[in-house]
Amino acid sequence: MKKPLVSILLKKIAPRIGAQVNLEPKYGWAGQIVFRSGHKRYFRASTVDLNPVGSSDIAKDKDFAAYFMKKMGYPVVTGETFFSSEWADAIGSDRNIDAAYSYAQGLGFPVIVKPNSKSQGAGVAKVFIKRDFYRAFRAALKKDRVALVQEALSGKDYRVVVLDDKIISAYERIPLSVIGDGRSTITKLLERKQKFFKKSGRDTLIKTDDFRIAMKLARSGLTISSIPQKGACVFLLDNANLSTGGDSRDVTDSIHPSFATLAIRLTKDMGLRFCGVDLMIEGELSDNAAKVKYWILEINAAPGLDHYGAIGKKQKKLVESLYLTVLKAME
Secondary structure, eight states: OOOOHHHHHHHHHGGGGTOEEEEOTTTSOEEEEEOTTSOEEEEETTEETTSOHHHHHHHHOHHHHHHHHHHTTOOBOOEEEEEOHHHHHHHTOOOSHHHHHHHHHHHOSSEEEEETTOOTTTTOEEEOSHHHHHHHHHHHHTTOSEEEEEEOOOSEEEEEEEETTEEEEEEEEEOOEEEOOSSSOHHHHHHHHHHHHHHTTOOOOOOTTOHHHHHHHHTTTOOTTOOOOTTOEEEOOSOOOGGGTOEEEEOGGGOOHHHHHHHHHHHHHTTOSEEEEEEEESSOTTSOGGGSOEEEEEEESSOOOHHHHTSOHHHHHHHHHHHHHHHHHHO
16 A cells, blocks of 8 residues: 655655654554654644644534634635434434525525535535536535535635745645547546556546536536547536646745735634645735635645645655655644
């Protein structure tokens, strides 16, 4: 089994500051960091020993996090949580799948359906019609007993990663797409892209038979067997998470000070030190936040940087430097 990038990096760079990393040998997903002082810290996958437990747990729950962010004046996405039938019965709630559909009708289609406590774009779907809504909602409930129904927004999707008082990376996230060659089906083009991801050390959570791809293509009159024209860009998903095959554009050097200040302040307000702040902006991250409309999509208390590192050689080298900074912050 391949070890996560965080495990590999921390093991590699820890000796630079006189520390050592002891990895759990079976899977390599969990590790202990022993500093020169004898002080010990722990990590599991991309979760490092920096953030308080309570704040981290709130960040994992998209609905709770949105409540507190909104209460503090941050613009968040309009949405509500609904439950699996079993959980709704257990807690005496009528917020089931039918109530969720009624709410979606009130918001107006399209809407976003997603598991409330999952990350990496797992189970996130943009739906336009009743049939697809029910399918997406049931799929979300396979990953979480609580599903979130949200207003669908338009704009550019950004991830800003904060460590204490600094922005350590920022990038635009672009949904999974393929470029036609005039001969290959979308299935073949996607399989090639997945091979490229694997070769570059980037694992993705997307499969060619994902129902979300079929829904997205159907809206353009296409199927997974369609053959796009040479040079045609075909988007396969609506969500832009890098874990589901999205592309990225590094904008760390061009982030406007107002958005940098916003991300740092939000991280502190949510009780975190290390945080990924996801933004939807009707404009660019280089714009003044006071002059464009934007929303906080969600926050992530364990922002893995492996996909960011796969952008290119510069980013890969930067990720190593960033994790050295994270390591020092844990000491």
